[in-house]
Amino acid sequence: MQHIPDKDFDQLFKDKFKDAEVKPSLDLWTNIAPQTKPKRKSRFPLLWLAAASIALVLSAVLWSNRTEKMQLVAAAVKAKPTKQQLEVGEAIIEPQLEEAPEIPAAVHQLSGAKTSTTKVFVKTQAKVVDKIGSDTMQPAVDNNHLVIKKPTLDQPVLKQISPTAVNEEVMYAQVETTTVAMEELEFADESVSKKGIRNMGDLINYVVEKVDKRDKKLIKFDTDDDDNSTIIGLNIGFVKLNKRDK
Amino acid sequence: MKVAKTYTLNDLMEGCKAGNGQMQELLYRQTSPKMFAICLRYAKDKMEAEDVLQLGYIKIFKKVSEFKNEGSFEGWMRRIMVNTAIESYRKNLRTLQIVPIEEFYEQNISCSNQRDILADLGFQDLLKLIQQLSDGYRMVFNMYAIEGYSHKEIAEKLGVSEGTSKSQLSRARAILQQEILKMEGFGYATHTG
Numbered sequence: 001m002q003h004i005p006d007k008d009f010d011q012l013f014k015d016k017f018k019d020a021e022v023k024p025s026l027d028l029w030t031n032i033a034p035q036t037k038p039k040r041k042s043r044f045p046l047l048w049l050a051a052a053s054i055a056l057v058l059s060a061v062l063w064s065n066r067t068e069k070m071q072l073v074a075a076a077v078k079a080k081p082t083k084q085q086l087e088v089g090e091a092i093i094e095p096q097l098e099e100a101p102e103i104p105a106a107v108h109q110l111s112g113a114k115t116s117t118t119k120v121f122v123k124t125q126a127k128v129v130d131k132i133g134s135d136t137m138q139p140a141v142d143n144n145h146l147v148i149k150k151p152t153l154d155q156p157v158l159k160q161i162s163p164t165a166v167n168e169e170v171m172y173a174q175v176e177t178t179t180v181a182m183e184e185l186e187f188a189d190e191s192v193s194k195k196g197i198r199n200m201g202d203l204i205n206y207v208v209e210k211v212d213k214r215d216k217k218l219i220k221f222d223t224d225d226d227d228n229s230t231i232i233g234l235n236i237g238f239v240k241l242n243k244r245d246k
Numbered sequence: 247m248k249v250a251k252t253y254t255l256n257d258l259m260e261g262c263k264a265g266n267g268q269m270q271e272l273l274y275r276q277t278s279p280k281m282f283a284i285c286l287r288y289a290k291d292k293m294e295a296e297d298v299l300q301l302g303y304i305k306i307f308k309k310v311s312e313f314k315n316e317g318s319f320e321g322w323m324r325r326i327m328v329n330t331a332i333e334s335y336r337k338n339l340r341t342l343q344i345v346p347i348e349e350f351y352e353q354n355i356s357c358s359n360q361r362d363i364l365a366d367l368g369f370q371d372l373l374k375l376i377q378q379l380s381d382g383y384r385m386v387f388n389m390y391a392i393e394g395y396s397h398k399e400i401a402e403k404l405g406v407s408e409g410t411s412k413s414q415l416s417r418a419r420a421i422l423q424q425e426i427l428k429m430e431g432f433g434y435a436t437h438t439g
Contacts, residue, residue, distance in 0.1 A: 003360070003423065004360045004361060004364075004423070006416075006419060008361075009360075009391075009419060009422075009423070010390070010391035010392075010419075012361075012364050012365075013372060013391050013392055013422075014391060014392050014394075016367070016368070016369040016372055017283065017287065017369050017372070017373075017392055019280070020280070020283040020369040020373075021279035021280050021282075021283055022279055022282045022283045022286055023278075023279050023282070024278055024279070024282040024296065024299055025296070028278075028296055028299060028300055029271065029274055029275075031300045032274065032300050032303045032304055032307075033267070033270070033271065034267060034270075034307075
């Protein structure tokens with residue numbers, strides 16, 4: 001006797017499965033059903049809360065460290081002024097606010113009549129600025145520090161500083177600015193434009209200025225030629241504190 | 247929200263075209279048992295079958311606007327489900343199309359015997375047998391014997407040669423037949439007539 005012919009065999013199977021039904025488990029539908037987003041409401045105040053807490057932390061840090069050595073938060077270090085003033089070969093450094101660990105730095109101001117040089121020291125505990133390969137470096141640059149110049153000057157170079165031991169001070173950046181040339185930078189805030197960025201308050205003012213286009217900025221510092229920065233204005237959502245003599 | 251009215255498949259299809267969430271769920275509830283049986287045939291286990299089912303319905307809802315009201319909507323859904331199953335198979339494929347070495351031997355059994363046995367078997371038994379097949383055999387047998395694809399189409403969809411499709415089909419059949427005959431003695435009581 002022969003085997004059942006292939007065709008018949010196939011057909012038998014086909015017939016058996018024609019109306020076959022197996023109930024799937026009940027909860028599978030939830031993975032298929034279109035998902036809605038009910039969480040829109042809480043997003044808005046959350047943003048303000050985040051901004052407020054950052055500002056609070058900033059101010060707390062500032063007020064507790066009113067000495068020569070200012071502590072810089074990572075966000076300020078990688079702020080936009082560096083973006084404007086630097087070019088790395090052809091690349092532009094993009095500040096990564098989320099990634100950067102807190103990098104305290106000491107800012108010193110060296111005197112100079114027309115040229116002031118600010119050296120930024122960074123105590124690194126973790127990785128510093130990435131994204132810059134050493135191949136883009138100009139050979140003339142000293143290994144230990146970077147020379148960051150104005151766009152009108154030579155192309156500046158930022159080099160990655162390898163993480164050193166904890167608490168060791170490594171010079172991170174050297175900013176050469178001229179007070180005259182500063183006018184070329186578009187500053188709405190005159191105090192910053194005329195005198196350059198002297199201290200952290202100036203730095204924050206600059207950052208805020210670039211970001212916040214309102215009259216009353218998120219946060220505003222009053223600064224002098226030393227390392228003194230005082231908050232004179234705060235404008236976060238519902239909190240509006242401004243000095244009258246602004 | 248219970249609706250007293252019963253919907254035809256066509257109603258549900260139109261509702262899905264309109265993006266009506268309730269219609270989508272109703273369509274799912276009504277058709278998923280059949281679709282799941284297809285998924286179980288193709289997948290190597292229940293978990294994969296569930297994945298395929300979910301992905302398949304997501305695709306169905308996405309593409310329903312393209313359904314041109316020509317031909318059977320159920321047939322259209324089935325094709326999508328089968329294609330989803332094939333995609334899942336191809337994605338999970340770890341080895342190349344190596345035909346596994348299966349031990350099988352010729353059975354000298356009358357064909358009427360096979361027919362009798364087969365007649366008494368329900369699809370659940372056959373499903374078990376199909377699931378025991380190696381992946382490649384299972385795919386080809388399903389596509390050829392049950393879905394009715396040609397070897398050319400199978401070769402294209404699975405990315406194999408027609409020759410591979412043919413040889414895998416005949417081996418699949420041989421193994422299935424052998425297994426069916428084994429069931430003869432066991433009083434396959436999963437469903438008695």
